[in-house]
Amino acid sequence: MLETQDFRDFSISSWYDLFKHVSLRTFIIELPENLIEKLSTGESDIDVEDFPTDFRDNLKNALNALNRNAFVKDNWHAPTDARMFSFGNTLKVTNVEDILLYFTTSGIIQEDLSSTRGLPFCLALKKWINIHPAAEFRCIVINNVLRGVTPRDWPTYYAHFKEEGPQIIENLSQFYNENVKLKFPRKSYVFDVVLSYPDKPFVLDFGPLNSKTNLYAFSWKEIQPLLSKDVPEDMAPVFRYIESDIGIMDEGRRLK
Ligand SMILES: Nc1ncnc2c1ncn2[C@@H]1O[C@H](COP(=O)(O)OP(=O)(O)OP(=O)(O)O)[C@@H](O)[C@H]1O
Ligand SMILES: [Mg+2]
Structure with missing residues (x-):
């Protein structure tokens, strides 16, 4: 169930002024x-x-x-x-x-x-901008730490994610740390980012983190317990994506 405060915080009329310089x-x-x-x-x-x-x-x-x-x-x-x-x-x-x-x-x-x-x-x-589907990511923030990153075009296999995964994580972490962390007025939420080189990353949207949220590669079942867990601030996020064109996920990429 969404709280009134959720409606307020996630309305673009509330967040746009704060994030204008990094959104459309x-x-x-x-x-x-x-x-x-x-x-x-x-x-x-x-x-x-x-x-x-x-x-x-x-x-x-x-x-x-x-x-x-x-x-x-x-x-x-x-x-x-x-x-x-x-x-x-x-x-x-x-x-x-x-x-x-x-x-x-x-x-x-x-x-x-x-x-x-x-x-x-x-x-x-x-x-309006033409967005390549592989350039859209949903970022999951739990207690002010960026914990998970998922492509929004899920479950589609993109061969370049394997090689570029570390760079994607690096770019999104940097973007989060510089532009989003402690600026968005919630501790746990999702935000959508478009990464398309050579343009700068930009925020497409913010959304609540709850059982109704589409977490694409992640499930609410694995995310929910993390809400009551403290982790080091510098913990690297997990980027989960389809690792082969027959759709098998690497078991090593479980959230801890
Ligand atoms: N400014 C834009 N120009 C062109 N396409 C866009 C633009 N903004 C969003 N889109 C496309 O439309 C899709 C849906 O937009 P958006 O994510 O803003 O909707 P939403 O209703 O907030 O979705 P969700 O309920 O999943 O959060 C995006 O994934 C993107 O591909
Ligand atoms: Mg949205």
Whole structure:
């Protein structure tokens, strides 16, 4: 069960200012009351002209500033279940109608809307970037120590992980130590990073660490006991990935 504090801390409207310099350019726009009403009653034929002018102007300005190439989320989630309504399944946003289409058809957005716990419901328009699936990692932080790293494209075999694993760990540890550690207001959480050379790593998102979180290569069963365990601060994280194209994992990579 998510606590109210979880909703607050993991909302992009809470963390974006702190991590702006290491994340994608984002415009956060509060939804007007009448749009929230239409979304919560499941109304699908929504006309953008019905909304207050300042909201429409904010949206247009944000889209223009992002060169009409954006990705949209609410405070917490992307409407990934509305992917099939987008051109090429990309969820790319090029105009206001795209945003309304994804928001009205996504069950994920509906669910977030029904559990805002009093936080203003927002849309976050982010700069669009082409992300290689092998470049996305979910990092697991337990009691302020980066303990686990998993590819988000799981379970897919990527041959280069074996050779580049140590470098990936080194880069993510450095990124965590310099930019995230003790800056995010929680002790245990997950954060998603994109590592694509020669660009600098950037944070895509933060999320709670609980039984509902997708931990990809890890299981909640093995992570949960670590929450009550203290380990040296400099303990290296485990990078777990598919080690061969027949999908066998190295038993030596168990978390201690
Ligand atoms: N700015 C962007 N440009 C292009 N693609 C993006 C962008 N942001 C995210 N994506 C793609 O969309 C996917 C889902 O985005 P994101 O992780 O932000 O969603 P989420 O709802 O927070 O997911 P989860 O529930 O797993 O935390 C990412 O894995 C990434 O591949
Ligand atoms: Mg997320």
